[in-house]
């Protein structure tokens with residue numbers, strides 16, 4: 001084995017799909033790209049952990065309003081997703097620049113994104129690790145999926161500007177004997 005620099009560890013811990021985070025702050029909607037996120041709790045009260053750094057305009061928006069929408073894009077939006085993650089809402093109106101369509105959410109003020117497959121309305125649930133790790137725990141309070149969308153392949157960051165697109169599905173359901181709730 002060759003030694004792997006610790007800084008590369010992340011590249012091999014496959015994160016979930018790259019997502020977009022919409023906020024509404026001081027009457028302005030904004031959106032950022034995020035790949036550092038994880039499941040903290042599943043079931044009927046889903047909790048999502050995510051790292052949003054103070055270098056992002058979205059950090060202040062989330063801290064002050066306590067609300068966001070996590071929107072899950074598919075591969076057709078990949079290049080826009082990367083561009084959204086390389087500019088700041090401090091400087092531009094990203095909804096206008098990237099031609100995104102904001103839709104009214106039901107339980108939170110930030111908007112859903114019409115161009116995304118899934119939209120999760122979230123409220124900040126626990127900030128105890130924000131000072132130390134910029135780690136917010138969000139409670140999903142309402143979730144939406146676009147039933148008409150044909151393209152459903154999400155994108156996953158390799159940590160180096162390249163992405164893996166969802167592909168082949170392995171069906172191993174007959175082996176999930178301990179986890180019937182997950183079928």
Ligand SMILES: Cc1cc2nc3c(=O)[nH]c(=O)nc-3n(C[C@H](O)[C@H](O)[C@H](O)COP(=O)(O)O)c2cc1C
Nearest residue numbers: 032033034035036052053056057058085087088089
């Ligand atoms: C693929 C990708 C993944 C990213 N993941 C994160 C992340 O998990 N957390 C974070 O704070 N920033 C992440 N970023 C960087 C933010 O999206 C970027 O700083 C953005 O400009 C913030 O926008 P804002 O200033 O409008 O909030 C990512 C960027 C890209 C391109």
